[in-house]
Amino acid sequence: MEKKIGCYICKGCGIGDNLDVGALESVARKDQKIPVVRNHEFLCGSEGLELIRKDMESEGVNALVIAGCSPRAKVDEFRLGAALMDRVNLREQVLWVQPVAEGDDTAEEDRQMAAVDYLAMGCVKVKKMDAPIPFEDPGFSKDILVVGGGVAGLTAAKNIADTGYKVVLVEKSDDLGGMLSRMHKVSPTKPPYKDPEENPIAGLIAAVKGNGAIKIHTGATIKKTAGAPGLFDITIVKGGKESTERVGAIVVATGFGLYDAGKLPAQLGHGSSPDVITSLQFEEMAKAGKIVRPSDGQPAKRVAFSLCAGQRSTEHLEYCSGACCVYSLKQALYVKEQYADASTYLIYQEVRTPGQMEDFYRKVQDEGGVFIKGDVTQVAKGAGGGLSVEVNDKLLRGKEKLEVDLLVLAVGMTPSLDTVDPNKASPVGAGEFDYTKSVLNLDYRQGPSLPELKWGFPDSHFICFPYETRRTGIYVAGPARRPMGIAASVSDATGAALKAIQVVESVARGAAVHPRAGDLSYPSFRKEGCTQCKRCTEECPFGAINEDDKGNPLFNPTRCRRCGTCMGACPQKIISFANYSVDMIGSMLKEVEVPEEDEEKPRILIFACENDAYPAMDQMAQNRAKISPYVRVIPLRCMGSMNLVWVADAMSSGYDGVLLMGCRHGDQYQCHNVRGSALAEIRLSKVSETLDRLQLESARVRMVEVNIMDADKLPEVINGFVDDIMEFDPNPYKAF
Amino acid sequence: MAYDLSFAREVYKNSEMGHWIKMCMQCGVCAGSCPLGPHWEHSPRQLFQMVRAGKKEEVLKSSSMWMCTSCYNCIVRCPRHLPITHIVHGLARYAMEQGMANPQQPTHRFASKVFWENIVATGRVGEAGLTMKLYFLDGLGAGIRMGLEMKDVALGMVKTGRLNPIPFRGKIKGYAGFQAMLQKAAAIESKHKEAKA
Numbered sequence: 001m002e003k004k005i006g007c008y009i010c011k012g013c014g015i016g017d018n019l020d021v022g023a024l025e026s027v028a029r030k031d032q033k034i035p036v037v038r039n040h041e042f043l044c045g046s047e048g049l050e051l052i053r054k055d056m057e058s059e060g061v062n063a064l065v066i067a068g069c070s071p072r073a074k075v076d077e078f079r080l081g082a083a084l085m086d087r088v089n090l091r092e093q094v095l096w097v098q099p100v101a102e103g104d105d106t107a108e109e110d111r112q113m114a115a116v117d118y119l120a121m122g123c124v125k126v127k128k129m130d131a132p133i134p135f136e137d138p139g140f141s142k143d144i145l146v147v148g149g150g151v152a153g154l155t156a157a158k159n160i161a162d163t164g165y166k167v168v169l170v171e172k173s174d175d176l177g178g179m180l181s182r183m184h185k186v187s188p189t190k191p192p193y194k195d196p197e198e199n200p201i202a203g204l205i206a207a208v209k210g211n212g213a214i215k216i217h218t219g220a221t222i223k224k225t226a227g228a229p230g231l232f233d234i235t236i237v238k239g240g241k242e243s244t245e246r247v248g249a250i251v252v253a254t255g256f257g258l259y260d261a262g263k264l265p266a267q268l269g270h271g272s273s274p275d276v277i278t279s280l281q282f283e284e285m286a287k288a289g290k291i292v293r294p295s296d297g298q299p300a301k302r303v304a305f306s307l308c309a310g311q312r313s314t315e316h317l318e319y320c321s322g323a324c325c326v327y328s329l330k331q332a333l334y335v336k337e338q339y340a341d342a343s344t345y346l347i348y349q350e351v352r353t354p355g356q357m358e359d360f361y362r363k364v365q366d367e368g369g370v371f372i373k374g375d376v377t378q379v380a381k382g383a384g385g386g387l388s389v390e391v392n393d394k395l396l397r398g399k400e401k402l403e404v405d406l407l408v409l410a411v412g413m414t415p416s417l418d419t420v421d422p423n424k425a426s427p428v429g430a431g432e433f434d435y436t437k438s439v440l441n442l443d444y445r446q447g448p449s450l451p452e453l454k455w456g457f458p459d460s461h462f463i464c465f466p467y468e469t470r471r472t473g474i475y476v477a478g479p480a481r482r483p484m485g486i487a488a489s490v491s492d493a494t495g496a497a498l499k500a501i502q503v504v505e506s507v508a509r510g511a512a513v514h515p516r517a518g519d520l521s522y523p524s525f526r527k528e529g530c531t532q533c534k535r536c537t538e539e540c541p542f543g544a545i546n547e548d549d550k551g552n553p554l555f556n557p558t559r560c561r562r563c564g565t566c567m568g569a570c571p572q573k574i575i576s577f578a579n580y581s582v583d584m585i586g587s588m589l590k591e592v593e594v595p596e597e598d599e600e601k602p603r604i605l606i607f608a609c610e611n612d613a614y615p616a617m618d619q620m621a622q623n624r625a626k627i628s629p630y631v632r633v634i635p636l637r638c639m640g641s642m643n644l645v646w647v648a649d650a651m652s653s654g655y656d657g658v659l660l661m662g663c664r665h666g667d668q669y670q671c672h673n674v675r676g677s678a679l680a681e682i683r684l685s686k687v688s689e690t691l692d693r694l695q696l697e698s699a700r701v702r703m704v705e706v707n708i709m710d711a712d713k714l715p716e717v718i719n720g721f722v723d724d725i726m727e728f729d730p731n732p733y734k735a736f
Numbered sequence: 737m738a739y740d741l742s743f744a745r746e747v748y749k750n751s752e753m754g755h756w757i758k759m760c761m762q763c764g765v766c767a768g769s770c771p772l773g774p775h776w777e778h779s780p781r782q783l784f785q786m787v788r789a790g791k792k793e794e795v796l797k798s799s800s801m802w803m804c805t806s807c808y809n810c811i812v813r814c815p816r817h818l819p820i821t822h823i824v825h826g827l828a829r830y831a832m833e834q835g836m837a838n839p840q841q842p843t844h845r846f847a848s849k850v851f852w853e854n855i856v857a858t859g860r861v862g863e864a865g866l867t868m869k870l871y872f873l874d875g876l877g878a879g880i881r882m883g884l885e886m887k888d889v890a891l892g893m894v895k896t897g898r899l900n901p902i903p904f905r906g907k908i909k910g911y912a913g914f915q916a917m918l919q920k921a922a923a924i925e926s927k928h929k930e931a932k933a
Contacts, residue, residue, distance in 0.1 A: 343739075343741050345739060351761070361761075362759065362816075365758050365759050365761070366758065366759065368741070368744075368745075368748075368758055370739060370741065370744075370788050371761070371762070372739070373762065393738075393789075395762055395781075395782070395785045396782070396785055396786065396789060400738035400739060400789060401738055402738060402739045403740075
């Protein structure tokens with residue numbers, strides 16, 4: 001289909017009063033050769049929108065350049081069904097940040113120049129775009145694989161099946177139920193959040209077994225996970241026999257391991273007496289019936305619980321295990337249920353009872369449970385066959401001795417997934433993980449496992465995209481994702497189930513799930529230009545690209561999140577999206593008119609991440625901060641898509657400086673695409689070579705971390721950079 | 737042995753508002769809110785934990801609960817809504833009942849005898865007489881010294897009508913009713929004691 005571009009300039013919000021819209025129109029019409037150019041007093045109003053719609057119907061306009069407010073404003077109004085569109089941000093990026101005093105002709109001229117540049121860039125951008133054609137494959141499946149048959153896995157399976165999708169459930173052991181089937185009761189989930197509730201696992205197992213849409217494989221493991229979302233081929237091994245299933249998405253709910261109590265310090269007394277037991281042993285005892293001293297079978301009426309048995313300790317588990325405080329409260333009530341004259345002691349660091357569990361905490365206090373802040377320092381034989389537990393009592397500031405029948409160690413949860421790097425020192429002691437095995441055994445070029453964080457839990461942008469892993473279409477729920485209790489696992493499993501459904505539906509439409517939800521574009525490459533350098537396969541944060549025998553990339557469009565990191569990585573500039581390419585951004589930056597050297601008006605290019613930095617700039621504009629009129633901003637999908645050739649292009653086009661605004665990276669990263677800004681920083685460290693070759697100062701290019709809350713700091717960041725650039729001589733390449 | 741719960745259970749049952757002590761979460765807001773905090777031997781938070789730890793002697797012989805001026809700052813601020821002022825007064829009272837309150841504790845000396853006798857005699861507090869009694873508690877010399885020290889304050893209060901130099905001799909209106917109230921209260925209290933015993 002022939003592309004016909006229409007350019008519409010809004011005169012509302014003061015644009016018409018302050019900018020020469022007639023001149024802008026002639027830029028679009030004459031310089032940019034846009035066939036349809038119009039202006040309107042109030043473009044987002046019904047009359048203005050009708051103007052555009054009419055052109056689309058009668059003039060055949062199918063690509064829009066809309067110059068007015070930020071692309072983040074009036075989103076719904078301008079959703080007009082055009083295949084291609086760019087919003088030129090005259091309001092936030094020109095008008096609001098460049099106040100002009102009455103009669104200040106220079107400032108007025110600068111502002112008009114900025115508007116002209118932005119409009120020209122918008123026109124070029126749309127010219128360089130093509131409408132993406134959604135990726136399709138006749139083999140797409142909407143079935144969903146759930147790995148793990150514990151409470152999280154069963155909940156996910158049940159929810160998915162109830163929503164009308166088919167489920168393949170794989171459980172390693174011979175029975176469903178997981179850890180929860182070994183427990184007595186569960187902490188309260190309903191108001192008034194005071195009493196433990198009956199264990200729901202039996203009902204859940206029955207519901208799953210009775211659901212025809214759920215295919216259950218128990219005693220089975222996964223030998224191989226090949227393919228991509230919509231096209232996963234799972235090889236399941238059961239009793240030596242292999243079978244395969246095609247699924248669209250995967251929910252991993254493999255639960256948790258328990259920290260080996262044998263490794264705990266001797267002062268906690270594990271192994272010194274049979275009356276020192278772990279929380280799971282206590283659950284099993286309560287489930288079996290009577291709470292007694294294992295040593296002599298006498299009733300255990302006095303029970304101490306050591307919360308944080310190894311958790312939050314640098315030598316054992318550095319993290320909080322999340323659920324131990326609450327399940328220990330529950331266990332204290334088990335004792336009270338059996339013995340009216342029970343004495344229960346909870347020895348804690350901090351009682352962590354998030355949300356409604358504070359009510360449960362009060363209930364245990366009301367039942368007479370005693371809370372002691374401190375650590376167990378010694379466990380010895382007590383009088384009458386019990387234990388004498390010495391506690392370093394931090395509130396009474398001294399050592400106190402308790403006489404109890406049982407000491408329960410609330411050991412922490414350990415990760416249940418595999419670890420990517422077998423050479424990485426185990427965070428919880430050597431041999432804790434079985435490195436040779438992977439839960440999913442991914443047939444990905446980037447390795448068989450999900451990328452993991454420091455402690456063996458899967459890496460994800462957990463604030464913006466919970467359940468998400470760095471392998472698209474694979475979601476982790478429950479304590480396999482991070483330590484959590486039963487109620488949290490249930491809601492986690494529900495969330496992951498919904499994400500899995502979302503992915504199979506999005507894949508069927510050829511759309512991305514997140515962060516660029518609905519994006520139909522995906523990368524393609526010009527094979528004859530490829531030098532098999534493998535940077536794209538190495539750098540893709542999501543493992544979307546495999547390689548063929550010769551080292552050429554093999555794109556898996558449904559694994560792709562459309563961040564463009566591959567495009568930024570490619571030294572040959574051969575990777576592009578239909579509507580986002582190296583050429584497109586390169587052409588845009590060249591469209592800015594760089595003034596002659598003697599005019600003393602520098603030009604500074606800003607590449608801004610459209611997830612955080614760009615919205616922060618909009619907020620800055622809403623605050624009416626004053627920004628240097630010399631900057632020109634180009635939004636990028638992600639800093640990861642920043643190709644160094646743009647920096648070289650900018651420099652050779654006469655820009656005096658380039659500022660990159662990306663998200664925070666490192667351990668506390670905020671990048672939506674996990675590695676994007678980190679990779680941009682690495683690439684930029686090599687830019688000095690380029691600049692040296694051009695005999696330019698490397699300080700002309702700077703990368704800063706900007707998060708969405710930084711609107712107040714941005715004026716200083718931007719204007720400070722402009723001031724620094726003004727210290728240099730003008731870029732000598734302006735003349736060329 | 738520490739954390740033997742028999743004392744705690746005794747307090748929960750017998751001391752006024754004592755059952756609230758188990759709900760304390762040891763945040764220390766009460767200690768930080770108390771205007772006399774630095775002068776307390778143990779803050780309310782500590783007292784409560786000591787009750788749970790079974791430290792009967794230390795709690796009941798402590799001067800802490802006698803330091804409370806009933807400003808109610810702690811009650812207002814307690815995130816767990818414990819009636820701390822009342823709990824502390826309850827503990828003071830319980831210490832007295834148990835015969836473990838330190839008789840030399842100044843508040844104890846003043847409140848449980850001087851103040852009580854003064855108010856019961858007429859039905860209202862006679863400021864001049866009460867102040868005199870307080871000053872002379874520790875003998876003639878101390879009383880004169882104290883009186884001289886406070887003379888300017890006293891004269892100022894007389895001038896502004898805040899202190900009547902002539903002791904209140906009569907009885908309040910409805911004195912008989914007041915007496916009846918006291919008797920009723922005593923009867924209720926002894927009934928409670930019987931019930932607990």
